[in-house]
Amino acid sequence: MNTSEMNDAQVAGLSAAIIATAEAMGQEMSPGTAAIMAEDLCAYPVSDIRAALKACRFEVKGKLTMADILQRVQAADGRPGKDEAWAIAMTTNDEFETVVLTDEIQLALAAAKPVLDAGDKVGARMAFISAYERFVGQAREDAKQVNWHISVGFDANRRIQAVTRALQMQRISREHGQKYLADLSVEPVTEDGRALAGLLTGAVTRPAPAIREKLQLVKTSMLEMRKASAERKTEMRIEAANELADRRALLIQQAQELEAKRAAQ
Incomplete structure (x- = not known):
């Protein structure tokens, strides 16, 4: 919420919440100071500010400061630490x-x-x-x-x-x-698709003849990969690095x- 979207009543309500929080923490705060803080916080959603004030009451030791409130308000914006x-x-x-x-x-x-x-x-x-x-x-x-x-x-x-x-x-x-x-x-997995997946899962499924041929090609390719020379493995690592x-x-x-x-x- 931007300043232009927060009316006088909302600013006054926020000021009162700041004063109440300060008092709950054993601190006296003038209405003028609270109003200034409320105005400075107007760029943030009221719900985030109130949540930050509540967190301050439980977490902050000592006097309530603008930095304490801002730290908690900004942490609510969804950006990771x-x-x-x-x-x-x-x-x-x-x-x-x-x-x-x-x-x-x-x-x-x-x-x-x-x-x-x-x-x-x-x-x-x-x-x-x-x-x-x-x-x-x-x-x-x-x-x-x-x-x-x-x-x-x-x-x-x-x-x-x-x-x-x-x-x-x-x-x-x-x-x-x-x-x-x-x-x-x-697309939904077909029986032939499940047969292909069986290479990884070990599940036994009857594929169609054409798929059986493809499976054999895949198995042959996998064996070739296992037997790949050190030179080919180096080439593969280079290709991965380039990607x-x-x-x-x-x-x-x-x-x-x-x-x-x-x-x-």
């Missing part, structure tokens, strides 16, 4: 994994990429956290809502799992999530576009 953000960022290293991340995580990952590419994971984490806290601080100062978006990996099953989890955590809208799930939906580099390049490009939009505002 620095450690969770770093863990999410590192998930992008797996090109098969579908990752749901915020604009700030993507921007911070782009800032830390040179250090990460140099092989210094500790330094990369420090660079990421510094950049992430800066981007989050700026977004909160601008009262910008959190924006979660999806970076799609190669594994179709993981895509559905990631989108479903993001929906459950309310990180993406139901409309957005349902659209993704509809795009990722597959990961392409994904990272796309994330960096998107981050640069986000940064350009922020600069233009």
Whole structure:
């Protein structure tokens, strides 16, 4: 809720809630001070402010301060903490994994990429956290809502799992999530499909003759892979690394576009 959307009665009610919280914490606060604090908090939803005041009553030792309230109000905006953000960022290293991340995580990952590419994971984490806290601080100062978006990996099953989890955590809208799930939906599994899946599960199913031939080709290919020479394995690792580099390049490009939009505002 912006200042223009909060009327005088709401500001007065919020001021009274701030005074009551201060008194509950053993502190006297003048109506003028409470009114100033209420005005400064008008950019945030009233429900988040009241929840923050309640948290202050239970958690804060000493006098109630604006910093105490803001810390708890801003934590309710849905942006993950620095450690969770770093863990999410590192998930992008797996090109098969579908990752749901915020604009700030993507921007911070782009800032830390040179250090990460140099092989210094500790330094990369420090660079990421510094950049992430800066981007989050700026977004909160601008009262910008959190924006979660999806970076799609190669594994179709993981895509559905990631989108479903993001929906459950309310990180993406139901409309957005349902659209993704509809795009990722597959045809019902046939008996031949179950036979193919039996390669992984060990389940015994009678496939059609044509499918039996395909199964044999798959088995032969799997045996060849197991017998692959060290040289071929190296080539495969290089190919996987190139795919990961392409994904990272796309994330960096998107981050640069986000940064350009922020600069233009």
